Amino acid sequence: MHASLNELPARADIDGASAEVVLIVDDVPDNLSVLHDALDESGYTVLVATSGEAALQRAAQAQPDIVLLDAVMPGLDGFEVARRLKARPDTAHIPIVFMTGLTETEHVVAAFQAGGVDYVTKPIRPREVIARIAVHMQGARHARQARNALDAFGHATMAIHIGSGRAVWQTPLARKLLQQYFGADDPAPPQLLRWLQVQSALAAQGHAPRPMALVREARQLVISLQERTSDEDWLIVMREVSDTAVVEAMMQNFRLTLREAEVLYWVAKGKTNRDIGDILGSSPATVKKHLEHVYEKLGVETRTAAANLAMNKLRL
Template sequence: MTDTLPDRSASDLVLVVDDVPDNLSVLHDALDEAGYTVLVATNGEGAIQRAVQAVPDIVLLDAMMPGMDGFEVARQLKARPETAHIPIIFMTGLTETEHVVAAYRAGGVDYVTKPIRPQEVLARMTVHMQSARQARQARNALDAFGHATMAIHADDALTAGKAVWQTPLARELMQRYFDAPVGQVPEDVLAWLRSQADGDPKPLTVTREAKQLVLSLQQRTTDDDWLVVMREVSDAAVVQALLQAFRLTMKEAEVLYWVAKGKTNRDIGDILGSSPATVKKHLEHVFEKLGVETRNAAASLAIGKVRLLA
C-alpha cells in the first residue's frame, strides 16, 4: 500500500473498506466512472491508517470484517478530531434491527445492504457529502468571525464529556485555556453546563493572564446537543488606555484593570504571576496617582474613564 496521497484537486475522495476483492472491484469501477478519486482498504487497521493519512470526503465501510470490524473502525474514526467529521456509510448484509442500531451508534450516517447496488450507493453518498460539506463550511465561517463553536451531547453533560464536534479554533482555545486533550470537555465546562439546565443561561468566563475566554450556551441543536460558542476577549487595549489616561506603569495599569473587575489582591497575583504583597505595593502607587484612598474609588474612576470596562 503506497503512502502517496492522491490528487484530489478535481474530485471528491472516497475510501472504500471491504475484505472481499469482488466488492471492492465493483465499487471502485462505479465510483471511478462517476468521477470520484478512490482509495481502498481491506481491513480495519488499513482503513484507519488510510483515513488519517488522506482524510477522505466519505467512507464506505463494510460492517463485518475479520479482526477489527467496521463498527470499531467507525468508533475510532469518530474519536479522532481529524477524521470525526467524515460521513460513514455502512455496507452490510446484516439487516436485523440490532445491527442497524449498532451502525448508527458507531457513528454511521447511513447504511446500504449487500449485494451492493452501485447507483443506490452513489445517490446516498451525494446527499451525505453535501450535508457534511455545508456543516464544515458553517463551522469554518464561525471561526472566521472569531466565534469558536463546540457541540456536546446532552447526556455527556451529566457524566464524562466529549465534544461531538469542535471547530479548529474551538480545539485550540480549549487546549490553551484548559489544557484539555483534543475532543475532551473539561470538568469545569461540564459543571457549568449542568448548572445551565434550568433558568436563564449565564456565560462562563475563564481568565488567562491579560485575556479571557467567554463561553456562552446557545440553543440545543436538532440532535439535542449543547451548542457552546467561545469568544476570546483581549484586555490589552483596555490596559493600555488606563496606562495612558492615568500615567501608570504597565504593571500598575494591569493591577487597576483587575481591581475594576472586582478581583482580590490574591486573585490578581495569580493572574499576573506576582505575590499579593507586590500587588498591594502597585496598588498603593495607583491610589497615589489617581488621588484616591480605596479600591472602590479607584475602580469607579477607572470604569468612568475607560467605558470598555463597563
C-alpha cells in the same frame, strides 16, 4: 499512486485546495487502488488507510469530508472504527459509508447502528460509490460551511449530551478555546459539565441560564447555553472577549509597564491582590509591589482612587 500513509497532510494543509476529501479504509490494496483511481479522476482528494487504527489517526488528523469504510478488517473492524469516530467530537460529524460483502440484515443493521449513513456491497462498483458519495457529500459540505461560518464570527460552538457528559460535536475554534482555557484535551471538562448541569436545570424550570466567564490574562471566555437540540443534547456557544486594547490604553495614558497596566485593569474590575495573582500567575506580594508603582505613577494612594482615575480616563 497513493499518497504515502506516513505523510498524511493535516486538514489545514488540505483546505488550500477546493477538492473535497475522501478517506478510504480497506485492508486489501487492490480495493484501495480501484477506488483511489476512480475518485481521483472525479476530482476528489483521496487519502487511504489499511487498518482500523490508521483510520482513526488519519480521520482525526485530516478531517475528511466522508469516509468509505470496509466493514470486515483484522484487528479493529469497521463497525468498531465507526463507533469510535462517532464518539469523538472532532470526527462525529463525518459521514461514513460502509463497504461490505455482508448483505444479511443483521450486518446492514449493525452498520447503521455503528453510525453509518449508507452502505455499498462488494465487489465494489466505482460509479455507484461515486454516486452515493455525491449525495452525502452535499450534506457534509453544508454542515462544514455552517461550522466554519460560526467560527468566522468568533462564536465557537459545541453540543454536549448531558446524560453521558459526552461532547457530541464541536467546531475547530471551540476545541482550541477549550484547550486554552481549561488546559486539557478533554472535550467535555468537568467544570464545564457542572456548569451545564446547573444551567440546564434552570432552563428546565423556566429560568434564564447564566453564562460562565473564564479569565486568562487580559482575555475572557464567555460560555453561554443556547438551546436543547434533542432530548439531552445542549448547544453551547463560546465567545472570547479581549480587553487587550483597554490594557494598551492604560499603558499609554499612564506610562505603565504591561504588567502594571494589567494589575490596574483588574483592580478596576474589583479584583483582590490574591485574585489578580491567580489571574496573572504571580504572588499577591508581587501584585502589591506593582500596585505601589501604579499609585506612584497615577499620583494616588488607594485602590479606589486608582480604579476611579483609570475608568474616568478611559471613558474620555
